[in-house]
Amino acid sequence: MLVPWRGGWNLRSKAPGQEEERHVRANDRDYNERFSYADNHIKTAKYTFYTFLPVNLFEQFQRFANAYFLVLLILQLIPEISSLSWFTTIVPLVLVLTITAVKDATDDYVSTLLNTENVLCLFFCRIQNEKWMNVRVGDIIKLENNQFVAADVLLLSSSEPYGLCYIETAELDGETNLKVRQALTVTSDLGADVSKLAEFNGEVICEPPNNKLDKFIGTLYWKDNKYSLDNEKMLLRGCILRNTEWCFGMVIFAGTFPFCHLLSNRKQNGFIEADFLASVLLSRIFGFLICMGITLSIGNTIWEQRVGRDFWAYLLWDKLLSSPVFSGFLTFWSYIIILNTVVPISLYVSVEVLRLGHSYFINWDRKMYYSRKDTPAEARTTTLNEELGQVEFIFSDKTGTLTQNIMVFSKCSINGKTYGDVYDDFGHKVDITEKTPCVDFSFNPLMDRKFHFHDSSLVEAIKLEEPLVQEFFRLLALCHTVMPEERSEGELVYQAQSPDEGALVTAARNFGFVFRARTPETITLYEMGQFVTYQLLAILDFNNVRKRMSVIVRNPEGQLKLYSKGADTIIFDLLDQSNEELMYTTSEHLNEFAGEGLRTLALAYKDLDEDMFDEWMKKLLFASTSLNNREESLGALYEEIEEGLMLLGATAIEDKLQEGVPETISCLTLANIKIWVLTGDKLETAMNIGYSCNMLRDDMNEVFIISGHTLLEAHALEADLEQILLDVACLCKTVICCRVTPLQKAQVVELVKRHKRAVTLAIGDGANDVSMIKTAHIGVGISGQEGMQAVLASDYSFAQFRYLQRLLLVHGRWSYHRMCNFLCYFFYKNFAFTLVHFWYGFLCGFSAQTVYDQWFITLFNIVYTSLPVLAMGLFDQDVNEQYSLRYPNLYRPGQLNLLFNKRKFFTCTLQGVCTSFVLFFIPYGAFLSAVRDDGSHITDHQSFAVTIATSLVIVVSVQIGLDTNYWTAVNHFFVWGSLAVYFAILFAMNSDGIFRIFPSQFPFVGTARNTLNQKSVWLVILLTTVVCTMPVVAMRFLKTDLHPTQTDKASILNKNHCMEYVRRWIFRHTVISFSLFVERLVKLFLLTVCVQMCKKSYF
Incomplete structure (x- = not known):
């Protein structure tokens, strides 16, 4: 077996923090135990039954007030200095300690039943039940539908075709939508054959345990071959297997070191103004107490010298005290005990x-409840509520935070021609409204009926089989990571990791290029009524540095094609020189789209040479199976093959503003809160959104707009220039940072936080906002379309940006x-x-x-x-x-x-x-x-x-x-x-x-x-x-x-309004009561008259 041994033969175990790489061999406990890997028993509780009392008391007495009262209690046990009984201190002290201990015990309580859960484990060609805590690294376990994953495992095979399985990761990242994982083709062939699984002896060499939820680097060595492993082949502990009858996996990490136990999504709350001030004041109160004690002890010394000696004769005081000074010394400690309540223990x-x-008031606020998604507001911390009333800077993401993050394919540019606008009979552009007729997609039986497009000329171009138009939508149908799902009623549904990809694939579907199926080696499209299968040779992943994604496929004619989509600034740098004129035209279209607030992407392709590609694939295989600097090596290879692209066009996706955003921003601005928008979009798109949400107005003179490249350079400059950059930004009414990366978002927040003594708040909805949310004093997560990572990293969360106004101005204040x-x-x-x-x-x-x-x-x-x-x-x-x-x-x-x-x-x-x-x-x-x-x-x-x-x-x-x-x-x-x-x-x-x-x-x-x-x-x-x-x-x-003050004036108005309401209520009910009284009096009089008349007529 081809296994390079990188660590020599020194098999001594290392501490998890020192582990450089992990070696795990399937079905071989003897080999794996040489590394002393942890078993699968976990312990997340801080205390045990026996250690709770001493450890908790030790922690509580770290707090100044508690330690102070403990010292007082000891002093009270000394009869020479204590004039108070011991219970005057011990009762409040025990009460405080008990309340805190109960709270700590409740917070720390963790059910131990998880360790005793059963999982099916493969032993000696036999599948048998085993407790979770007895599972070891290298074991092969069987998971069944709706079952929790017992450890971090490498997916080997499943009941689904092509080794697919579906998991729910809500316990890890809060996301309830299903995710897809796919086994290697070589291991998916093992199926459920117990004998084959028992004979599997592959060895995995991978990175040590870490807290990166979305990243895994490893290599599988088996049968003299090596295979690259990534996060898409891993099932992490805490996930739930869904919609999959069964799957088999090999345990890679167990016990305390699975990823789920190394995650630290929630930030540690740092500086809290109120707590810091309270600590300072308590220390000053203690100093004041010492001064009072010294004053009274000096008074006692003087009194004993001048007056007290008259009482010594019959009090026998000379037998107890050696001198007035010693009396003053004892009196000092006595008064420290008596005056101890000036330091508030509770x-x-x-x-x-x-x-x-x-x-709890925040959690219970029905006016911050979003009924469409059944999402209430949630205070995920209890320590920052007062700081919500002191915020001066808000740093906001744009997409999904200010906007709905519901992407709709709106316009496009193909080979220098724009599509998506509607014109009248005279060639004048008209606004699109609800009454504007939509394009008829009835020619496509697999169309998405929810998709609407208004420019029929694009459909005509498709029907006329214009090559570049078809290539445009073919790229959209091939270059993505979407997974198709066909429901029982025949409905085709796409599972997309981002709303942008879902919108683009749906657009290609309606225009006749339907994405139908995906395997590890192929992608199948339904092109204009015919099934076409493309061989999938490589996926060049998107990340925040590359800002693009590419795929390499072989079409049925045997041609090699590279399709790429990404940010226009990145794609344009990779274009062949022959695209200069088309690039200029497309740039104008992109600026036009961005000016309308649309999100844009550039699309390009490249025909590949067979020999060059074969050579490149060898480099790719070596880089993808390397544990050292894998990402850097792959990035260099991706850039090498992506050079010399041919421009196809650009897409424009509409993302509408959330309800109430302009009003919320206006209200927060009136509260003297500075709002900075940090977005990765183009300058024109960011400015358009700024106008839409009332951040930018034509009458403004002070607006600060800066790009990510400038920001990165400025942040790296000397401190005085950094300060100038910040001062200029703070003088402006509106600040918009565009084309910024997640790291730059955090740097902007950190810059303000470091130089301005002000409370900062960051709000976002996606994983790219997590670093910004963690950097700010207060982090707010929007539970939107991009998962729950921002929510899990936040201090407060809700579903709509407009609720921020109520969170700050009502609850915070x-x-x-x-x-x-x-x-x-x-x-x-x-x-x-x-x-x-x-x-x-x-x-x-x-x-x-x-x-x-x-x-x-x-x-x-x-x-x-x-x-x-x-x-x-x-x-x-x-x-x-x-x-x-x-x-x-x-x-x-x-x-x-x-x-x-x-x-x-x-x-x-x-x-x-x-x-x-x-x-x-x-x-x-x-x-x-x-x-x-x-x-x-x-x-x-x-x-x-x-x-x-x-x-x-x-x-x-x-x-x-x-x-x-x-x-x-x-x-x-x-x-x-x-x-x-x-x-x-x-x-x-x-x-x-x-x-x-x-x-x-x-x-x-x-x-x-x-x-x-x-x-x-x-x-x-x-x-x-x-x-x-x-x-x-x-x-x-x-x-x-x-x-x-303004508060006094508003309070008077509030009280006057209440009094006016009371007066109106009293007046209304008094008038009604008086009217009823008069009415009844009249009725009684008429009734009396009628009775008297009846009597007279009778007699």
């Missing part, structure tokens, strides 16, 4: 809950507004709650005593105030969705990050500090001289604590009422419910019953009842609440009245 969990809720309000209130209430202890320290000898009861400290953040702020963060609306869309300039504050920044943080924390000051000193001043109704003093510590705690709960509840713009039943329930829960728990903890059960934990029986029975206490609470909230109300009123 912030991260609360933010995640809000983000999850906002994502609301998410940003809600999150900012949530964070401001969250920090405010924590400062107001915690700093009361700070002020108390100056009046208790800095003795690290707490104002509140320990249970109140434990429950304040997790019970009394957690749900109202979550409700505000989930449901609040400063203006409704109609006003958000009607006034796009309301989006501007998010772009400028005005609602939550360092200044806003300082403002809300300062408000919290002032609130804590008022909360402490008003009750303190009142309690200095306050007495009960019976004349006794009220100034015990617990009554003081109850008064301040009650004031705090009411003040923060009033504050959240002031911060809430949009009240729902949930908001009311949570706010009033939290207040009710507070009083219920307060009275319960001070009741006789709980004292009998836990006397040491709840010793203050009746304190709440006795305190809150006093009228003076309620007056103190009322005064405290008014003093805390009235300045806020006054400042907001003055600000709205004197310096209203």
Whole structure:
């Protein structure tokens, strides 16, 4: 057997990342095991049953807040410094850790049943059931219809003719349309013969495992021959066999290293402004906490030196403390424990809950649901919702994103003559409408009845058998990768990888050149009523670098032909010099087509010499079976044989704009969002689309249009020139980049992202947009005609471009507004709650005593105030969705990050500090001289604590009422419910019953009842609440009245509209009620009169 051994005889296994090439021999486990390849057991879970708790806790304590509270918990176990019970910290910490752990466990849960699924495997000339995890590299397995593929296998044979099989790859790339795979002819002859399959001992040498879903390079060595292998012969794990009774395959990759487990379509979310700012602010809060602790510890040291020594005699303090400095040291740690709640432990969990809720609102939005395809909007990440409200740059693909990607053959140019326009009797061109008569294709029994064409002269040319016209459509029928499928009812359906190819093959079909069948060696056409079979000798594949595709065939007369189609700039460079005049004429036609917004391709052919072709085929065979630089070698060979082409003409395909695109772009432009279109089309086509969607207007002066060649050169230049290029582009109202490759799309996004501190969004629908989508801060995928790769790589997805307007201006803006309000209130209430202890320290000898009861400290953040702020963060609306869309300039504050920044943080924390000051000193001043109704003093510590705690709960509840713009039943329930829960728990903890059960934990029986029975206490609470909230109300009123923002104005309009609606409703129902009352009164009067008259007549 001819097998070149490339790695020597060193058979030691290498790490998957170091594996240079893989050797796999069929039906030979002993040979394959020498390489120590992985078995087919997979493990995608991060945790196991035994490692979940330690590993998850370790990961959670990597987060600063969690580690900080763990340290506090340890400090609280030291009796010399802790004045709080351990449960004040452990309860919220355990709650946060538990919620996060449950979320992580849910996300990580993966069913282990997959490893125990059964597959038919060939062993010792016998097919038997085997578990997936027991399959090994080199085994031959049998797959049956509707069965998942157990590993990455090389297709050997199938029940379909020519070794074909159909697979569904939805689990890999999200695409539900069936794909075709085809076995090598030499292996498809093995069929289902178990003895032949058992004797098959071919060896595959291929590339190591990688994450390239659409690429595979390998060579099969068998019976002293070698055969090139590519992705079209591979079935990847996760695919489903469809419409194929059975197939056999040889396992190439197994276990952790199949392609499906190496894919990383989803991008890793990088810089998130809100998270970064929150981390910075938390570090500053921690610094502020340290400063407070130092201040109070210094105060304690001074107090111990000047006043505290008077108490040493009867407190035996000198036996516990060696000096006042040591007392201050212990006090520092005591106050760190007491003031720990200034650092919000539940912030991260609360933010995640809000983000999850906002994502569900996007998923549930019926106005972003596309009923034609049953496609809802989907938030594929929960971490970027606020950034949707801060986008400044949108980078959009054109085809399939702005347009429908439903291709229709519209016009063509053949040998210098255009077809597709309609003229009247006077030779004047007329517009094509729905009433324009279509060409009669009844001469063709296999026509596609959905195809419409209006220029009858092209059909006449076909009937007259004009050679170049026939060659034109023959090229369209031969040069493609379409697969025909004949349905049971006799309908011929084409399975095309791209809508362009489907449109061109359908056009050739209607004009008499029907593509009927394909085998690995032949293509059969039905040409003008006759079956003609062409020998398929080579396919020169399309890619984004070549921008063309060619096929080499031998016609029934024995002539060798090369047919090529591709971008006009590429094809024109390959033309023979004799085509100069025709190329000039065709270029004018192409510019005319592009000016109408049509997608164009150039078509050319070449007659090949037999000897030259034989020599070239030898080079091709060598290059196609090489593992090193296969693509580069093949590209050079393709270009060698494609030189000297003869121009046939050009095609023009119509791709209409999606519904609502111009309106969406206009609205987003008014929101000060810059939209850049990045397309691979010609300049004229891109400009036409720009005019169609209102990006370009005749009155514009600043428009920046750049080609891919210029872009590539500029991107590679020095940094200062790159900056100039970007500055010029950013000064323009509209930027269109044409003729750009997928890599250049990503480079444009990366250029803006690197030099502009702005949130970028990329939107596309195809695989060529994936790199751009992954590069941008936010990626949006359109589920269109080109599969689901863009969707799988995206953060958000939907079916139509027009939904982007609602995603940004409604959901994005609301998410940003809600999150900012949530964070401001969250920090405010924590400062107001915690700093009361700070002020108390100056009046208790800095003795690290707490104002509140320990249970109140434990429950304040997790019970009394957690749900109202979550409700505000989930449901609040400063203006409704109609006003958000009607006034796009309301989006501007998010772009400028005005609602939550360092200044806003300082403002809300300062408000919290002032609130804590008022909360402490008003009750303190009142309690200095306050007495009960019976004349006794009220100034015990617990009554003081109850008064301040009650004031705090009411003040923060009033504050959240002031911060809430949009009240729902949930908001009311949570706010009033939290207040009710507070009083219920307060009275319960001070009741006789709980004292009998836990006397040491709840010793203050009746304190709440006795305190809150006093009228003076309620007056103190009322005064405290008014003093805390009235300045806020006054400042907001003055600000709205004197310096209203756009949001304030829209909010006032929104409220006035609502009030007008209420007034009309009341008026209408009042008038109706009054009318009914008068009507019934009149009826009653008439009835009474009639009764009286009847009585008189009777008597």
